[in-house]
Amino acid sequence: MAHELQPGLRDQLNQSGGGGQFLLEDITTEQIARRRGIYEPLTESVRDIIDATIRTEVEEADVAKARALVDEATALLRGKQIDGAYGIRYTSRGESMPWGNPVIGIRNPTAPPLFVERDETGRYWSDFTLGAAYEGPSAHVHGGVLALMLDHVLGEAASFDGTPSVTGTFEVRYLRTTPLGPLHIEAKTERREANKKYVNGHISDANGVTVEASGVFIIPRWAR
Amino acid sequence: MAHELQPGLRDQLNQSGGGGQFLLEDITTEQIARRRGIYEPLTESVRDIIDATIRTEVEEADVAKARALVDEATALLRGKQIDGAYGIRYTSRGESMPWGNPVIGIRNPTAPPLFVERDETGRYWSDFTLGAAYEGPSAHVHGGVLALMLDHVLGEAASFDGTPSVTGTFEVRYLRTTPLGPLHIEAKTERREANKKYVNGHISDANGVTVEASGVFIIPRWAR
Known part of the structure; x- marks a missing residue:
């Protein structure tokens, strides 16, 4: 598709x-x-x-x-x-x-690849599985790989209203290490102010959230 | 080696x-x-x-x-x-x-892989090249891939003094899009306060810095 x-x-x-x-x-x-x-x-x-x-x-x-x-x-x-x-x-x-x-x-x-779904409230999510190619600490996901996935899905969520945007800043907070295996990711735009969109998201395993992320996405000048 | x-x-x-x-x-x-x-x-x-x-x-x-x-x-x-x-x-x-x-x-x-070098001042760096597998915007590096590389090299730089550490928070600031091709990455621990280390880094192309990053790395309890 x-x-x-x-x-x-x-x-x-x-x-x-x-x-x-x-x-x-x-x-x-x-x-x-x-x-x-x-x-x-x-x-x-x-x-x-x-x-x-x-x-x-x-x-x-x-x-x-x-x-x-x-x-x-x-x-x-x-x-x-x-x-x-x-x-x-x-x-x-x-x-x-x-x-x-x-x-x-x-x-x-x-x-992996991620298949990102969305609903009418602007929530974007995906269930996916990471194996050996994504390992950082033994049997756990590399922190940077989690940042990669979050950057992408927050970026998709930033486009929920049809206006294009590029990542301005992006912050990741690691709560605990994330095991390799089945994971869930989701993101949603919390608010828009002028040409900036504020997007939050997280990754979780079966026991809850392991990493949180926030991003500020900017609508490029040509699209304003 | x-x-x-x-x-x-x-x-x-x-x-x-x-x-x-x-x-x-x-x-x-x-x-x-x-x-x-x-x-x-x-x-x-x-x-x-x-x-x-x-x-x-x-x-x-x-x-x-x-x-x-x-x-x-x-x-x-x-x-x-x-x-x-x-x-x-x-x-x-x-x-x-x-x-x-x-x-x-x-x-x-x-x-890619990165071969990370270091000097006696605690500066860590690598020259590397990214091709089609790392593309986000056409002919440019995916922003999340840049975050992945920065997370890793900042983490190495955080260990400059021999104490282990894990990423606490990590922020990336995108100054402009980064073209696929030859790139340079570097990072250095700016200061240590109690059990936290503050590390800065960036990625640059031939025309200068494209992305900056800052991380707070935490020395785990067992290593204090």
Whole structure:
């Protein structure tokens, strides 16, 4: 499923401030689904080998064989590729495909990925699971990874009203260490003052909140 | 090269507060180098396929072939593996191997990785490059990824005096968007008051600072 662009943002796509920020890729909804069907399983397989690469204890010969297979696969994939990074692609219907994103990107193997939901009150949330690739302290999530997830979801929550915004400042308060495994994240814009939006959020495990975050998001001049 | 543990931390490794946090793996310096020689090239190959997975435009048949090769490699690697995540391993000589870490881990394909240097004044820094896997806005680094890198390097800088510490609060100020490509990060502890350390840092590109960060790091009770 493609990601819906904010209505207000859609109109700004080709204007000066957003120049170069968005790539128009005017394909049909069916083509989007077809591409997702091709590339998402590959991404999941690469996520799996990331985990296996960290945890493997096999000997030199098998590691060398595995590496040769990976290099062969990479050569195949590089047979035709885009220049540079993926970008934020969208269709003229306003569907966006942030597929390269390191938090929600369905084509980015480093993303868990998070599937962020929202309700009509402006609450944004996701249930997700973090494994070996996100470890800081033994068996716990790296504090910076929690900051990465919070930065992203607070940013989505800041766009609840359709006005685009960029992160101004962002603060994280660590209450206790967060175990690897199933987690919950949520965020909501608490208030808007002129061109600033104040957004709060947190991450929790089964025993409650482990990290809180607050962000000030700024509506860029071109969108005011 | 193995990572030197802080002298003060080393003595705490088997004490209550650190219980379960560190894994003793008493291998020789030569064995560490041998393992690094086996697993680091594999990790680099997996980093390469992460990038190729995001950027490929090859058709369905080649994607399916690439995926089958990756799955075959994963099965080989999973022939023998550790339970759970990598953990923080160390030797009785005080060398630590944070190889699964998502910022500096030489066995974690999601890490750039950063190689953090330090001088005798307590300044910590690293020059590193971020590509497609770290993109937020088109051709720019995801703000949360910058927070991840800063959280980590500020945390290392907080340990400059050998006392362990955990992140209490952490604030990031975004001055402008940060382009993908070569970047510089640095951090330094500005002062210590009782059991708190105040650490500042920033990330810069060729044109100057793009993001600033401040963190308050707390010395855990067991280490006071």
